[in-house]
Structures are given as structure tokens and as C-alpha cells.
Amino acid sequence: MASPQPHTREAGAGPAVVCLHSNASHGGQWRALMARLANSHHVLAPDSYGSGSSPDWPSDRTITLSDEAAFLEPVFARAGDGFSLVGHSFGAAVALITALQQPQRVRALVLYEPTLFSLIEADGPAPNEADGIRNAVTAAAEALDAGNKSLAAKCFIDYWMGSGSWDATPPERQTAIANATVNVRRWAHALMTEPTPLARFASLNIPVLCMTGGRSTASAHGVTRRLLSALPRAEHQVFEQLGHMGPITHPEPVNEAIEAFLQRHP
Template identity: 60%
Template structure:
């Protein structure tokens, strides 16, 4: 059996940078970063399972972050090591898991609010700071059970971007999000059941840029409060005016920080 591989966008030449997108998005979210870095780097942006031009998850069991890492493994294996992994939200969680799986392959990590909610639950059993996203996943799942994908998308997008965000989403951008949100329970399961303990992240002895938005959700902030102290070579940057979707809503701000970091590692 031939295992599926992700769709890849690629630009530039030089040291490899691999970008992994957030949920309800695709590799297209990294276009402006690719334009910025391609004069000096070989930039690859991947579509995760069920996103963009990649195949959907092929099993009837719930997906794990280890499965997401296995999906991108063939791409990483073909690159000359070491590489820089860039991830946003769910994609940042996958990047961390990939770095733990093969630390010698990774030159640096660039993370925007990895959503490893399992760390919050392991530190403080519910109720805790992850309850907001836990409730959002449950409500979105209930909407899907009613056959109302639009309502599911509204719950998910409004949680991460604020009340009214879905209503203000341009019509041409809605359908891919509606289609993707069908996987919301799958995403939640992967993030809440990830078994990696906080102590494992002490092993990531590479330069790490950890970016966060001051206007982000309690769940993202809760992960940051636990994870940043566990990373031995981390540079933490908080954007005063941004929220969890900063790499999409204000890519020029986030991308400039990424470029500065890569010039120093």
C-alpha cells in the first residue's frame, strides 16, 4: 500500500523552511511568507490531511499528531537536513511533535501559539483554561450532527477570532472553511489526547521563536504559560494588537518577525 503524501507549495532556494498551517486553512496562508523568504531560503508549505489539495485522513479511527507527522515525513526526508519548521496553531503542535521525533533533522522552530491543550489538562484537570475551546469543539460537533456545517464554522471561527468574525468572513472564503470544519472533532481529539508530557520539550535544544498574540484566547495563553518555560532556547514574542489568527490577519507583522529570527540562526 502506497501511503498518501501532502500537497506542497515550493519557492526559492537555500536552507529549507517547512511551513504547516492552522486548522480550517491550507498552505495558501503562507504565500506572503514564501514571497518574503524565497530570495534566501527554499520554502515549502504543506497542506495537512483534508486541507487544500491534500487527501483526507484515510482511517476510521481518530487521527493523532503522530499521524500528522508521519504524513509530512516523506517530504522532510527528501530535504537536506537540518530544516526550520514553521507552524501556526495546530500546525505548530505538529511541528513540535515532528521536532521531538527527529531532533537532529531540525535547525530551528518558529511557532505561533501551538495548541497543545493536553498540557493544560495534565497540569490542571478541567475546569481549566482549555474549557473555551473544549466547549467550542463540542458545540461545533453538535452543529455537524444536525447537518448545519455553517453553524459549526461560525462556532469555530468566532471562538478563535471573536464574536461576529464568521459573519464578516467574505463569501468566497467561506466554503473551504465550512468543508474543513467537518473535521473539528478530529482536531480536538488529537490536541486533547496528545500524550507527550511537558518534560519532553526540555530536549528541544534548538533555537525557537514562540510568537503569541496578547488578544488571543485563554486556551492559547494557557498553553504558552506552560510551554515557553519548558523550551530551553526559546525567544518569546508577544504582539500587543494580535490574536490567535495573527499570521492570517496581520501576516506582514508576523512574517517580519520570522525573517528577523531566521537571519540570526
């Protein structure tokens, strides 16, 4: 039986860049970045399991970040022997695991708030900086159990973007986001239980740009702070006025920073 294949957007020529999207999104979130980089880079933006036009996770077994990385292997193969990885949120967590697994292929990393909450959990049980996301997932899961996908999406989106954000989301976008949010337990399990210890990231001797939004959550800031203590060649850029969804809500400054970093580290 053929392995499931990720749906992938592709543009440009030159050094390869693979862009990994956040939860409740798809590779299309990188359209503006793809257009910006296409004159100088070969850009690939896949849809992860159960997102966009990609197939859903086909197993009853709980998914891991390594499973997500394995699903994207055809994309990495198309990118060639050396490529840069750009990731946002869940996609940034997958990018980190991919870089650890394939250090000979990943030349540089760009991470906007990787949600690798296991790094927080490893420092001690709740209460901790992951309480907010843990509570949001619990509320979303309860809404799903009650058959209310819209409420589940509201719990998830309002946690990341602020109270009222779901109600302000255009109705034509709400359906797709609500349908994606049915996977919230799966996402949370993969991120909360990832076994990779913080010390492993010290082996990533490649350029890394870590970006955070000044208005983001304690959980996102806690993960990035820990990674910055371990990654040997990381630089940190803060967008004071942005939140966790900055690459989507305010792509221009984020994409400008990504382009400048990739130009410095081709």
C-alpha cells in the same frame, strides 16, 4: 499501495524552511512568507490531511499528531538533512512533535500559538484554561450532528477570532472553511489527548521563537506559557494588537519577525 502524499507549495533556494498551517486553512496561508523568504531560503508549505489539495485521513482510527507528522515525511525528506519548522496553531503543535521525533533534522522552531491543549489538561481537569476551546468544539460538533456545517464553522471561527468574525467572512471563503470544520472532533482529540508530557520539550535544545497575540484566548496563552517554562532556548514575542489568527489577518509583522529569527539562526 502507495502512501498518500501531501500537496506542497515550494519556492526559493537555500536553507530549508517547512511551514505548517492552522486548522481550517491550508499551506497557501504562507504565500506572503514564502515570497519574503524565497530569495534566501528553500520554503515548503504542505497541506495537511484533509486540507487544501491533500487527501483526507484514510483510516477509521482516531488521528494523532504523530500521524500528521508522518504524513509530512515526504516534505521533510525533500527539505533535506536539516531544516527549520514554522507552525501556526495546529501546525505549530505538529511542528513540536516533529522536532521531538527528529531532533537531528530540525534546526530551529518558529511557533505562533501552538494549540497543544493536552499540556493544560495534564495540569488538572476542567475547569481550566482549555474550557473555551472545549466548549467551542462541543458546540461545533452539535451543529455538525444537526447537519449545519455553517453553524459549526461559526462556533469555531468566532471562538478564535471573536464574535461576529464568521458573519464578516467573505461568502466565497465560507464554503471551504465550513467544509474543513467537519474535522473539528478529530483536531480536538489529537490536541487534547496528545500523550507527550511537558518535560519532554526540555530536550529540544534548539532555538525556538514563540509568538503570541495579546488579544488571543486563554487556551492559546496557557499552552505557550507552559512551553516557555520548559523549552531551554526559547524567546517570546508578543503582538499586543493581534489575536490567534495573526499570521493570516496581519501577516506583515508576523512574517517580519519570522524572517529576522531565521536570519539569526540559519
